[in-house]
Amino acid sequence: MLIIKGLSMSFNKGTDNELRLFDGLNLEIEKNRCTALIGPNGCGKSTLLNLIAGSIKLDQGQIILDGEEITKLKEEERANLLGRVYQDPYMGVSPSLTILENMALADKKGERFTLKRLIRKKNIDRYREILRELNLGLENKLHTKVKYLSGGQRQSLSLIMATMKHPSLLLLDEHTAALDPKTSDLVMKKTKELIEKHAITTIMISHNLKDALEYSDRIIMLNRGNIILDRRSKDITEDQLMEIYRKKLEMVA
Amino acid sequence: MNSLIITSIEQGLIFGILAMGVLLTYKILDIADLTVEGSFPFGAFIFAKLVTSGLNPIASTLLSFLFGTLAGLLTAILFTKLKIKPLLSGILTMTILYSVNLKTNGKANIPLFSHASIYDLGPIMITLIIIALIIKVTLDSFLKTEIGYLLIATGDNESLVKSLGKNSNNYKILGLMLANGLVALSGALMAQYQGFVDITMGSSIIVVALASIIIGDTIGKKSNRIKNTSKAIMGAIIYKIIGGIAIDLGLEPSDLKAVSAIIVIAFLSYNNLFSQLLDIKRIRGGEKYADNKRPVNELQ
Numbered sequence: 403m404l405i406i407k408g409l410s411m412s413f414n415k416g417t418d419n420e421l422r423l424f425d426g427l428n429l430e431i432e433k434n435r436c437t438a439l440i441g442p443n444g445c446g447k448s449t450l451l452n453l454i455a456g457s458i459k460l461d462q463g464q465i466i467l468d469g470e471e472i473t474k475l476k477e478e479e480r481a482n483l484l485g486r487v488y489q490d491p492y493m494g495v496s497p498s499l500t501i502l503e504n505m506a507l508a509d510k511k512g513e514r515f516t517l518k519r520l521i522r523k524k525n526i527d528r529y530r531e532i533l534r535e536l537n538l539g540l541e542n543k544l545h546t547k548v549k550y551l552s553g554g555q556r557q558s559l560s561l562i563m564a565t566m567k568h569p570s571l572l573l574l575d576e577h578t579a580a581l582d583p584k585t586s587d588l589v590m591k592k593t594k595e596l597i598e599k600h601a602i603t604t605i606m607i608s609h610n611l612k613d614a615l616e617y618s619d620r621i622i623m624l625n626r627g628n629i630i631l632d633r634r635s636k637d638i639t640e641d642q643l644m645e646i647y648r649k650k651l652e653m654v655a
Numbered sequence: 656m657n658s659l660i661i662t663s664i665e666q667g668l669i670f671g672i673l674a675m676g677v678l679l680t681y682k683i684l685d686i687a688d689l690t691v692e693g694s695f696p697f698g699a700f701i702f703a704k705l706v707t708s709g710l711n712p713i714a715s716t717l718l719s720f721l722f723g724t725l726a727g728l729l730t731a732i733l734f735t736k737l738k739i740k741p742l743l744s745g746i747l748t749m750t751i752l753y754s755v756n757l758k759t760n761g762k763a764n765i766p767l768f769s770h771a772s773i774y775d776l777g778p779i780m781i782t783l784i785i786i787a788l789i790i791k792v793t794l795d796s797f798l799k800t801e802i803g804y805l806l807i808a809t810g811d812n813e814s815l816v817k818s819l820g821k822n823s824n825n826y827k828i829l830g831l832m833l834a835n836g837l838v839a840l841s842g843a844l845m846a847q848y849q850g851f852v853d854i855t856m857g858s859s860i861i862v863v864a865l866a867s868i869i870i871g872d873t874i875g876k877k878s879n880r881i882k883n884t885s886k887a888i889m890g891a892i893i894y895k896i897i898g899g900i901a902i903d904l905g906l907e908p909s910d911l912k913a914v915s916a917i918i919v920i921a922f923l924s925y926n927n928l929f930s931q932l933l934d935i936k937r938i939r940g941g942e943k944y945a946d947n948k949r950p951v952n953e954l955q
Contacts, residue, residue, distance in 0.1 A: 482820040494818070496811040499804070507804055511819045515801040564818070 404431040404454070404571055404603065409463035411453060411627075423449055424627040427463070431571075436597060436604040438618035438635070440611060440647075445624040447607045451573050454605070456480040468570050482512035485564035485602070487557070487577040494560030497549035501540060501559060504548055505529040508563035532562060536592060554585035558592055565596050572597060574606040578613070586610075590617055611643050625650065661780065663899040667892030668783040669844045670867055672790055674887035676837030677864035682883060683798075684810040684830045689745030689861060691838050693752030694726040696857035698839025699846035700756045703765045712773045716843045723839020726752060727831035735824040749857075756854055763854040772847035779848070786844070790837065791884045806830050838864075862915045867891035869922040894918075 409427040414420050423446050431437050439447045452458045454465060456477035465473045472480050487494055495504050506520050506529070526544070533541040536558050540551075548556060557577060565572060574593065578586035594617050597604050608614040614621060615635050621643070623631035630650045673695065680688040698719040705715035726748055733744035757763060774782055797803045809816050809826040816823040838860075846852040871890025875881040897918075898911055906914065 476822075478817050478820050478822050481818050484818075486818060488814075492812065493814050496808040496815050498811050499807065503804060507808060507815070507819060510801060515805055515821065517797075517800045517802060519799055520801045520804045521799070 403433045403468060404429075404605075405464075405466040406430075406454075407464040407466070409453065409465070410461045411449065411458075411463075412461060415461070422627075424453075424460075424463075427627060427629070429622075429629065431603060431605060432620070433468075433603050434601040435619040436594075436606060436617060437620045437622060438614035439605060439607045439622050439624060440609070440614050441624035441630075444626075446627040447624055448575060450624070451486075451575050451605065451607060454480075454571070455484055455486055455573060483570045484573060485567075485569035485571070486573040487560050487564050487575065489576040489579050491553045491556040491560060491580060494563060495548045495556060498547060500545050500547055501533070501551075502526065502529065502544040504559065504563060505532070505566070508566045511567045532566070535595075536562065552585075554581050554589060557581060557585075557589050561589065561593060561596065565600060565602060568600050568602060570603065572602045572604040574604060576607050576609060579609060586613075593617065611647070612640055615640055615643065623647065623650070659899045659903055660896065663895040664892055665779055665783055665848065666845075667895035668780075668787045668888065669841055669848060670863060670891040670895060671787050671888030672844065673838050673841035673860065674864050674867035674871070674891045675790060675794055675884050676834040676841065677861070678868055678883055678887050679794075679806075679830050679834040679837075681865065681868060682810075683807055684827060686741045686810075686827070686831070687745070688727075688730065688831060688834065689742065690726055690730040690748045690752075690831070690835050691745075691861050691864060692857045692859070693749035693756070694723045694835040694838045694857075695842040695845075695860045696756050696852065696854060697726055697752050698723050698842030699852040699856060700759045700765075701839070702843035702846050703767060703852045704759045706767065706770050706772075707760070707765070712771045712775070712847065716773055716840065716847075719843035720836045720840040723842075724832040724836035726839065727833070727835030728828065730835070731828040731831040735827055753854070760852075764851060766851045767846060768850045772850075773844070774847060783844070787888055790840075791882075791888060794884050795882055802826075802829070859912050859915070862912070862919055863891075863894065866915050866919050866922075867894045869919060870894050873922070 406427060406429040409424045409429075410422075411424045412420050412422045439450065441447055449458065453460050456472075456475060456479075460473070463473070464471060467483055472483065496507065499507070502521060506522075506525065509525065509529075510520070530541045530544065533544075538555055538558055540555060540559065543551075548559065551559065557580075561577070577593070578589050581589060590613055596602070606614070606618060615638070618635045621631070621633055621635045621638065622629055623646070631646055673691075677688070677691060680686045701719045701722045702715045705718055706712055710718075729751070730741075730744045730748040733739045733747060734741045739747070776782055798807065805816060805819070805821060806826045806829060808819075809823045809830070813823040816826065842856070845856065867890040868887050869890070870893050871883075871886030871888070874886050874889055894915075898915070901914060902908055902911065
């Protein structure tokens with residue numbers, strides 16, 4: 403479970419352009435559930451993810467993951483507990499290395515890196531098995547450099563790499579936004595399978611309301627750093643959501 | 656002519672070690688590291704200081720590697736900790752090293768003819784081949800280790816390294832240290848080879864290193880079998896042979912620097928412009944387009 407307490411954060415602090423985004427935000431994300439964050443550009447979705455991951459610093463507040471306070475941890479220290487898939491499929495992989503080399507790197511996440519050989523024969527079958535579950539034929543391309551894969555294949559690999567060590571929390575930052583609709587659908591389905599299979603607590607940002615509803619258990623709408631809607635995904639339809647989206651946003655605008 | 660080839664190969668092997676060092680920063684970490692201009696003579700001057708103080712040449716050569724790593728460390732600290740741009744960090748270290756080099760022995764030129772050298776151990780060519788091979792094999796196997804792969808990933812995509820729970824700056828530091836260690840070692844070997852050290856021996860050495868790497872890159876371009884380290888050594892040897900022949904044909908040695916720079920410009924612009932033209936042809940041919948379609952079909 404992720405608990406965010408009294409989170410405050412401003413951009414351009416101490417200048418005339420200071421922009422207060424979060425002002426005492428409280429949020430609890432339930433364990434083993436997928437929570438979708440939606441909202442217009444600038445509402446704070448991505449910033450919230452960056453704050454959780456430690457890519458940007460908060461001004462005030464606490465972030466507690468599975469009972470451990472992670473507020474003071476550096477980005478790379480938090481990374482051991484988190485998995486993250488970005489919008490850009492290149493962000494989660496090393497493009498000039500092969501699929502096998504990328505998998506082997508992800509498999510060492512959070513461990514000590516030493517002067518032992520990275521690729522161990524005994525692990526290759528396990529990697530192949532993990533890739534086979536994706537159904538993309540990647541298990542036959544272990545020695546292909548990742549830069550030669552398609553966006554969808556690359557993003558699926560990023561997803562596998564981010565979840566391989568079963569993180570306490572998975573952050574999906576519009577991870578299908580750069581893909582064509584068909585590929586996007588497929589990656590979303592694979593995402594759902596993976597997070598259900600390994601019971602991974604997930605926060606997903608999406609601009610696609612339909613996806614957000616279909617693939618999440620809970621839906622949270624943000625506007626200017628405030629939660630303006632918080633519902634179970636099955637209790638609301640896409641049309642209702644659209645209606646609220648429009649009304650609420652007009653109201654606060 | 657024959658002796659020209661032999662000299663070129665011998666010098667090529669020495670510059671091959673330089674090129675393997677620069678390979679780490681230029682190709683793997685994707686940093687243009689100008690420290691090299693200072694660390695090459697630094698290795699030579701440290702060697703001269705140690706060997707003229709009575710230390711044996713093998714230990715002196717090895718120590719020059721260690722001092723070279725310190726030069727890399729300084730540049731790395733400047734840009735990872737003090738946030739100075741990598742290019743400027745290298746220039747600053749190189750400038751510092753210029754003064755340091757002059758200070759080590761108190762003069763700009765030191766003859767070493769009367770001192771023992773590593774080449775006293777056996778035939779020069781064999782000695783150099785063995786040294787270059789040991790470094791090549793060690794570097795190749797290092798790049799296959801867990802830490803080695805993190806070094807590659809740092810140059811490739813820093814955010815991946817962070818997501819693995821590692822501080823990518825540490826690997827930049829490591830890479831710069833190793834690179835400049837090798838460059839200093841190469842400087843020490845060069846000093847013994849030519850029998851003197853000189854304050855100008857590092858000037859535009861980065862161009863020599865880049866020319867070697869770039870020429871080496873054209874060897875076996877289509878295959879992954881030949882390792883970058885082998886290519887760097889071969890590139891350095893070919894570079895030296897070309898340079899040797901050019902001088903033999905009447906080119907002034909002082910013109911060689913401009914020629915080297917032009918070689919680098921020609922190869923880089925070919926890679927940047929001409930190879931892209933070929934790509935466009937491929938796209939027009941529909942091959943690339945079809946390539947992009949394939950995954951979608953596979954995904955269905």
